[in-house]
Amino acid sequence: MFARFFMVASAAALLTGCSVESDKDVKLIKANILTIDETNSLADHMVIRDGRILAVGRVNLTIEYPRAEIIDLTGQTILPGFIDSHVHVRELGMDRIKANLVGVESAADIVERLQARFPNPDPGVWLIGQGWDEGAFASRGYPDREALDVAFPENPVALESLHGFGGFYNGKALEIAGVNAKTDEPEVGDILRRPNGEPTGVMLTLAQDLVDKHIPKPSQAKLEEAILAGLTEMSHAGVTSIHEAGMTAEDVAAFEALAARDELPIRVYGLLDGNDSELMDDWFARGIADDADDWLDIRGIKVFYDGSLGSRTALMAEPYSDKPDAARPTERISPEALQELADEAAETGYQMAVHAIGDEGNNRTLGIYERALNGQTDERWRIEHAQVVLPDYYERAAKLGVLSSVQSSHAVGDSAWAEDRVGPDRIRNAYAWQRILGAGGKLMLNSDLPGEPWTPMETLYFAVTRKKLDGTPAEGWYSDQALSVKETLKAMTITNAYGAFQNADIGSLEVGKRADFVVLDKDPTKVEPSALKDIKVKMTWVDGKPVAHND
Numbered sequence: 001m002f003a004r005f006f007m008v009a010s011a012a013a014l015l016t017g018c019s020v021e022s023d024k025d026v027k028l029i030k031a032n033i034l035t036i037d038e039t040n041s042l043a044d045h046m047v048i049r050d051g052r053i054l055a056v057g058r059v060n061l062t063i064e065y066p067r068a069e070i071i072d073l074t075g076q077t078i079l080p081g082f083i084d085s086h087v088h089v090r091e092l093g094m095d096r097i098k099a100n101l102v103g104v105e106s107a108a109d110i111v112e113r114l115q116a117r118f119p120n121p122d123p124g125v126w127l128i129g130q131g132w133d134e135g136a137f138a139s140r141g142y143p144d145r146e147a148l149d150v151a152f153p154e155n156p157v158a159l160e161s162l163h164g165f166g167g168f169y170n171g172k173a174l175e176i177a178g179v180n181a182k183t184d185e186p187e188v189g190d191i192l193r194r195p196n197g198e199p200t201g202v203m204l205t206l207a208q209d210l211v212d213k214h215i216p217k218p219s220q221a222k223l224e225e226a227i228l229a230g231l232t233e234m235s236h237a238g239v240t241s242i243h244e245a246g247m248t249a250e251d252v253a254a255f256e257a258l259a260a261r262d263e264l265p266i267r268v269y270g271l272l273d274g275n276d277s278e279l280m281d282d283w284f285a286r287g288i289a290d291d292a293d294d295w296l297d298i299r300g301i302k303v304f305y306d307g308s309l310g311s312r313t314a315l316m317a318e319p320y321s322d323k324p325d326a327a328r329p330t331e332r333i334s335p336e337a338l339q340e341l342a343d344e345a346a347e348t349g350y351q352m353a354v355h356a357i358g359d360e361g362n363n364r365t366l367g368i369y370e371r372a373l374n375g376q377t378d379e380r381w382r383i384e385h386a387q388v389v390l391p392d393y394y395e396r397a398a399k400l401g402v403l404s405s406v407q408s409s410h411a412v413g414d415s416a417w418a419e420d421r422v423g424p425d426r427i428r429n430a431y432a433w434q435r436i437l438g439a440g441g442k443l444m445l446n447s448d449l450p451g452e453p454w455t456p457m458e459t460l461y462f463a464v465t466r467k468k469l470d471g472t473p474a475e476g477w478y479s480d481q482a483l484s485v486k487e488t489l490k491a492m493t494i495t496n497a498y499g500a501f502q503n504a505d506i507g508s509l510e511v512g513k514r515a516d517f518v519v520l521d522k523d524p525t526k527v528e529p530s531a532l533k534d535i536k537v538k539m540t541w542v543d544g545k546p547v548a549h550n551d
Contacts, residue, residue: 031073051543081240081516082456083496086446093226099129107143123154134166135310145201165308167208223254238518238537241267259296271300306361314358321423342372353382377401394439408462409452445491461533515544
């Protein structure tokens with residue numbers, strides 16, 4: 001239960017530099033306040049000025065701050081702003097101009113969605129879609145491009161999968177890329193083929209690059225527009241800070257331009273694309289970018305190591321339990337190159353954040369971290385997903401101080417086929433959040449948007465219930481690994497702030513910290529778990545100012 005407390009900023013004058021009683025810019029907010037501090041204290045008054053919290057507690061502070069502007073939110077609940085620590089916000093914005101393929105079950109479904117989104121395309125224009133579930137299709141059988149070829153003979157079609165580990169293309173796109181029956185398999189990735197050797201149109205992992213490099217790149221203006229649209233949408237969902245995973249050079253330029261114009265509505269912590277050696281050479285020479293106000297920090301390195309469980313491209317220590325002959329384990333970077341990258345990161349102060357899905361992928365990543373860190377335990381290096389792990393992962397990660405950055409939506413989204421992939425024994429060490437915490441490890445919780453339902457209320461619901469949005473399965477999927485509401489909120493706020501070296505300033509509502517918070521219509525600690533997803537975000541504040549208001 002959340003402890004009750006009383007706390008007032010005795011050093012308020014020191015924080016403000018003058019008497020707060022005479023300052024009209026002071027705001028006094030009345031609400032049910034969950035501080036998410038070390039003791040999970042409750043408050044009902046919070047005073048802010050110049051973007052910082054001056055006081056917070058369970059006492060009427062109007063006497064101490066008589067000239068403050070009163071903002072009465074009685075009956076509503078305030079939390080620290082949600083920090084989504086693994087997102088692709090540029091893709092979220094760009095996806096608004098793509099065909100939405102989430103939930104399609106066949107090539108016919110895909111064609112129907114494309115025709116609805118692009119009813120009369122000009123010949124030669126690329127038709128882009130996103131969201132077909134490579135995991136679900138791997139179970140039922142990948143689609144063939146025949147229906148796409150009939151429906152769109154004059155337009156190249158490129159369709160990214162839900163999690164980005166597969167692409168589906170029509171004949172026109174393959175023709176432009178020069179991919180045909182005679183094309184050699186790429187060193188990393190697979191071209192799925194018909195019996196006669198012709199491509200089916202499905203390309204896995206890095207094979208997608210054979211076609212994607214021919215898709216016209218958006219201008220910087222378009223990237224800025226997409227980023228701003230994505231950030232704005234996230235602010236309305238209660239997100240006050242993001243960790244952008246895998247920034248390209250073009251992304252960096254767009255984010256920096258927006259920051260220079262003070263147009264970022266919420267905070268951004270950047271993780272560079274570590275698979276781009278040229279980009280990393282540039283940034284290792286440049287050094288980390290640490291903004292004193294935390295609007296745009298760039299000091300992380302996101303590396304794609306293995307593939308995905310659904311497409312059977314993740315690295316597993318033992319063969320896949322279902323269709324092992326269909327598995328195509330993938331290393332998107334060699335262990336030697338990853339070790340060199342980690343060694344240089346350790347020397348230059350960059351944070352490593354490696355995508356590892358399979359148990360062997362996680363095992364190798366931990367080994368690389370152990371060698372690079374050489375006994376250092378407070379570098380806050382991360383493993384993104386930590387989805388299926390070996391039994392010794394928990395203790396090793398905790399000992400290293402490695403943060404496990406996980407997605408609650410992935411557990412429920414993968415539940416239909418995950419146990420088929422790894423079997424009844426290995427599934428016990430998959431999506432095993434309580435085992436991570438039980439070993440003393442730190443758990444970061446995020447969405448990996450835009451692939452799955454991503455709003456903070458959905459992320460919270462998935463973590464606590466281990467159920468899909470329709471409430472299935474009734475008992476929750478391996479519910480022994482579910483998180484409590486308290487554990488989930490911590491993983492979505494203060495631990496995510498810690499994972500960006502920002503916990504001294506954001507992540508909880510405490511005196512001296514930045515006034516980043518969200519206003520909800522209900523208290524998540526007092527509703528039934530099934531109702532968590534239905535909590536409404538009323539307002540989002542960043543730096544003591546409202547940035548989003550939902551009527």
